[in-house]
Amino acid sequence: MKPIKRILAENPNIPLIQQLYGQNLDNILQQISTSQDKKIYLISQKQLGLKRILKFFKSNQIEFKIIGKKSPDLRLIELNPQTVNLEITEQSVTLKVGETAKTLKTSNSIFSKNQIDPGSQKCLEYLEDKKLPITGQVLEVGSGYGAISYYLLSKYQEIFLDTYEIDQPSVVNCEDNLKGFQNKKIHLENFFNTKLFKKFDYLIANPPLHISSDERKQMFSKIHANNANLKMVLIIKSRFAQRFLDSCQKYYPSAKLIKIDNYFILTNLEA
Numbered sequence: 001m002k003p004i005k006r007i008l009a010e011n012p013n014i015p016l017i018q019q020l021y022g023q024n025l026d027n028i029l030q031q032i033s034t035s036q037d038k039k040i041y042l043i044s045q046k047q048l049g050l051k052r053i054l055k056f057f058k059s060n061q062i063e064f065k066i067i068g069k070k071s072p073d074l075r076l077i078e079l080n081p082q083t084v085n086l087e088i089t090e091q092s093v094t095l096k097v098g099e100t101a102k103t104l105k106t107s108n109s110i111f112s113k114n115q116i117d118p119g120s121q122k123c124l125e126y127l128e129d130k131k132l133p134i135t136g137q138v139l140e141v142g143s144g145y146g147a148i149s150y151y152l153l154s155k156y157q158e159i160f161l162d163t164y165e166i167d168q169p170s171v172v173n174c175e176d177n178l179k180g181f182q183n184k185k186i187h188l189e190n191f192f193n194t195k196l197f198k199k200f201d202y203l204i205a206n207p208p209l210h211i212s213s214d215e216r217k218q219m220f221s222k223i224h225a226n227n228a229n230l231k232m233v234l235i236i237k238s239r240f241a242q243r244f245l246d247s248c249q250k251y252y253p254s255a256k257l258i259k260i261d262n263y264f265i266l267t268n269l270e271a
Helices: 004-010 025-033 050-059 118-130 147-155 168-177 213-226 238-249
Strands: 016-018 040-045 064-070 074-079 090-097 100-107 137-141 160-165 184-188 202-205 231-237 256-260 263-267
Touching: 004 040, 004 064, 004 074, 016 025, 025 040, 025 050, 040 050, 050 064, 050 074, 090 118, 090 147, 100 147, 100 168, 118 147, 118 202, 118 231, 118 256, 118 263, 137 147, 147 160, 147 168, 147 184, 147 202, 160 168, 168 184, 213 238, 231 238, 238 256, 238 263
Parallel strands: 016 040, 137 160, 137 202, 160 184, 202 231
Antiparallel strands: 040 074, 064 074, 090 100, 231 263, 256 263
């Protein structure tokens, strides 16, 4: 079996989907099914449910074959998108923090479709408890369907919120959930590839966790370039917290971690 890197180098025009941490099977199927290509590549690994994915492909007559590997766990799968069908169904979750309560639209193909993600909930509870005087321009990286976004916009009417989200179905739901607010811009865009010229006062986010060391450094470097005085509140799972702190402190030396159950708040604000 060939190394994945070599296969991708030999076939640069074949679309590639890389399974992410927390990404459900319906989301992967949705991305595959919308492709008009005759062939598509999927990278998955055992710890993200590779066996379950392959079992689903077999039982649903989806044409695939494993053609490459990297390490014992990582596999490159070649698929025929024309054999993948997914019916998108609407779902909803209830956001409730303090006096803020709202039913938010989701769908079967997005992350945390049945409940507010525990990390986002912890972040919102922290914001509610601290009653931070958030004003001005606010940046959110990885907004999903808009749970944190909705809280910020409903709680702090004087802000302008820019959200970045790479997943198209999540952005569709986010736009619907935030349609009552004018003071926002929702970017369907990979934050790590965007050019950031705007100045921000706050970064409030439940960011993507399974990113490389270079991407973590890039995130904080890009933000710091125009925003040396930025104030931040990020929610990070315990096992990723030190990695994010190390990258952050290169640009924001006063950043620290505050433990909340199985999560940490990464912030440069005074406790």
